[in-house]
Amino acid sequence: MPPKGPDTPPEESNTSTFFTVPAPIKRLFDKFPLTTYPANEIPQRLRPHDSVNQLYVFADASGARRGRPSFNPQCLKWQAYLKFVGIDFEITPSNNHASPNGSLPFLLPSLPADASNPIPSHKIQKWAIEQVHCEEEQQLNMRFEVYASLLDNRIRSAWLYMLYLDSENFDAVARRLYVNPTTSNSVVRAALGHQLQQAARDELLKTSRYIDAAALEDDAGGAFEALSTLLGEDEHFFGRPNPGLFDASVFAYTQLILDDTLGWKRNRLGQLLREHPNLVQHRDRLLKFF
Amino acid sequence: MVLQLHVWGPAFALPSIDAQCLAAIAYCSEVLPKDSWELIASSDPSVSPTGELPALQNGSIWVSRFRNIVDYLRQYSEGAWNLDQNLDDVQKADSVAFSSFIESRGQSLIDLYLYVTSQNYYNNTSPAYGSLLQWPNQWILPPKLHGAAKTRTEHLGLSSLDLQAMEDQRKREHSAAVASGQIPSNLIQQPRDTVSKLLGRTAQTNQFRLEALTADFFEPLEAMLARSKTCLLPADDNNNPSSLDCVALGYLSLALIPELAFPWLRDAMRAKAPLLAAYTERMRSRCFGDAPVEAKHAFQPVPAVLPWRAPERISVAAVGNTLLGTLADNTPFLREVRQNRRLKQAVEADSAFSSVEKQVLSSYADSSNKDMLLSIATAVAGTVALVGYMVHVGLLSFSTGGFEEEEESEQDAGVLQIDPGSAADFLGAF
Numbered sequence: 001m002p003p004k005g006p007d008t009p010p011e012e013s014n015t016s017t018f019f020t021v022p023a024p025i026k027r028l029f030d031k032f033p034l035t036t037y038p039a040n041e042i043p044q045r046l047r048p049h050d051s052v053n054q055l056y057v058f059a060d061a062s063g064a065r066r067g068r069p070s071f072n073p074q075c076l077k078w079q080a081y082l083k084f085v086g087i088d089f090e091i092t093p094s095n096n097h098a099s100p101n102g103s104l105p106f107l108l109p110s111l112p113a114d115a116s117n118p119i120p121s122h123k124i125q126k127w128a129i130e131q132v133h134c135e136e137e138q139q140l141n142m143r144f145e146v147y148a149s150l151l152d153n154r155i156r157s158a159w160l161y162m163l164y165l166d167s168e169n170f171d172a173v174a175r176r177l178y179v180n181p182t183t184s185n186s187v188v189r190a191a192l193g194h195q196l197q198q199a200a201r202d203e204l205l206k207t208s209r210y211i212d213a214a215a216l217e218d219d220a221g222g223a224f225e226a227l228s229t230l231l232g233e234d235e236h237f238f239g240r241p242n243p244g245l246f247d248a249s250v251f252a253y254t255q256l257i258l259d260d261t262l263g264w265k266r267n268r269l270g271q272l273l274r275e276h277p278n279l280v281q282h283r284d285r286l287l288k289f290f
Numbered sequence: 291m292v293l294q295l296h297v298w299g300p301a302f303a304l305p306s307i308d309a310q311c312l313a314a315i316a317y318c319s320e321v322l323p324k325d326s327w328e329l330i331a332s333s334d335p336s337v338s339p340t341g342e343l344p345a346l347q348n349g350s351i352w353v354s355r356f357r358n359i360v361d362y363l364r365q366y367s368e369g370a371w372n373l374d375q376n377l378d379d380v381q382k383a384d385s386v387a388f389s390s391f392i393e394s395r396g397q398s399l400i401d402l403y404l405y406v407t408s409q410n411y412y413n414n415t416s417p418a419y420g421s422l423l424q425w426p427n428q429w430i431l432p433p434k435l436h437g438a439a440k441t442r443t444e445h446l447g448l449s450s451l452d453l454q455a456m457e458d459q460r461k462r463e464h465s466a467a468v469a470s471g472q473i474p475s476n477l478i479q480q481p482r483d484t485v486s487k488l489l490g491r492t493a494q495t496n497q498f499r500l501e502a503l504t505a506d507f508f509e510p511l512e513a514m515l516a517r518s519k520t521c522l523l524p525a526d527d528n529n530n531p532s533s534l535d536c537v538a539l540g541y542l543s544l545a546l547i548p549e550l551a552f553p554w555l556r557d558a559m560r561a562k563a564p565l566l567a568a569y570t571e572r573m574r575s576r577c578f579g580d581a582p583v584e585a586k587h588a589f590q591p592v593p594a595v596l597p598w599r600a601p602e603r604i605s606v607a608a609v610g611n612t613l614l615g616t617l618a619d620n621t622p623f624l625r626e627v628r629q630n631r632r633l634k635q636a637v638e639a640d641s642a643f644s645s646v647e648k649q650v651l652s653s654y655a656d657s658s659n660k661d662m663l664l665s666i667a668t669a670v671a672g673t674v675a676l677v678g679y680m681v682h683v684g685l686l687s688f689s690t691g692g693f694e695e696e697e698e699s700e701q702d703a704g705v706l707q708i709d710p711g712s713a714a715d716f717l718g719a720f
Binding site (some may be wrong): 142143145146147149150152153154194197206207208209210215219222223225226227228229230 | 335340341342355357358379380382383384386387388390391393394395397438441442506509510513514661
């Protein structure tokens, strides 16, 4: 619409259509924008994922920059596995809300460039096998799944108890790692902490009628003993020349249990684990990858 | 002193309906001299102070859970009653790992098979509980166990085995469609699924997932058995079973023996693991006797392979206790108090805990009691705030001022206007 002279009364133009802007207002808005600022730079940590695979894990910002181990066993397992099979990736601190399936870790592959479909954790192994043609270790040894059940059940239960339900550890470790970074509001923090503990309690009560700390620790002790026997004098589990998925699964727990920088107040699992020097050495060897 | 093993009662021609109890029975029948123990089908977890079955009673001492019973028998007999004494380190590690494997994977499969699969639960499992439980437990316990099995297997994503859950889901979607007004309620067609139609569909969609689950479970066991021939983990040169074989028997016999309406687990086992099926039959007749166990044997004992002893008739006090307990467990805040108390009692009763551990557990129970008080306080504060807000806005009024009354009646009229619509929606959903 051509601009009208300043003398033209606005009523006349309104007769033609309802949607015409009254001239004085139009003149005012013609002056905008007064200045245009240059676009903000993209944040440093959010470089457009051009050439590097991004693994989204629980981590703090400084640890993520240096590629330190994640403090969540599930995330650390896949972080370690990708390192062991030799896939380049960067880790990005994240939380469950960011994940398409509600749980971390997930991976955003760099190739192919157009398809940015995130890969959930249970498909990472398949993706890695396609990328670097490593072995699917479950097929090589029938004991893989059997001994993995020790980690997924007995050690995980004891870990849940130690991290979430032991109140001293919860205040010293879990609150600092999982609750405090999300918010500074103390009411929300209290609610989140309560939710985390309740979830851990519900998980443990699924399999038994009451939570028996001594039994959980005994079971974990037995599991460590069995894993220690399985490892024996070998460098890696099942006598493999290079570490693989099973080593990553074991490392995910042994690293966090033996990591004193987390600030455990009462580390019963650590005591049990240190009774088996070969597992401790196994963890030390693998820590060199980071 | 005669040891007494309290278990869930017999069903499906097996001496117990629960896998852990079957394992305990098999272990006791292997390790204990015949006249030194009795088997009691009490079928009520509340008989034991730990609240769990299987429970071994020796005078005033109660031990529950299979592994604790194995440990206790070894200590009590100073090493004589122990099936695993001749195992070397590698075998011991295998025993621990395979037990964990069977208990975790096997329990999920049994849960799916006996409880989550609707036609099996309503046709077989539920009636079996009905015949072995006494009043009023037969009305209280099966739904509890059913619910627990469902929550345990939720993560497997096989809820479509559960016809009831599917029906609920369909109803929810239906009423949601009505409520959102997308479709006039009388135009929505009622998808009348017959049971057989539902069964056919679910059987197909679940087939792939179940194939994978059963293969994951049976393959390592079949491979292990192919190597050792007679037992999963022979305890000595004569191929006697070890404690791992007892655990395996507990779970595998529940998969193989019961005659169910939809026998997918038994079919999978026979097809994928023929050695394992033969082994389970062999172990079963060795531990439980050749003849199928009938429920009445447990209550009117006849001389049999297993040393049955009739359970005591349930007393009036016990009935009252159960009813009160169930009522309390279903009352929101009371339930949490009871749970925490159960944790504490168990700790104090078990002398094996060190004093430090006891203190820690008690403090945990105390702190969760505090949590509970906190949530009561939050709820009360929330209610007070809501009522206060309603008074403030004028929804509730305690004064008798004319203007406020007018406002109140207007509000009432508004509420009344909403009501018929929502009631119609509600009825339309049915």
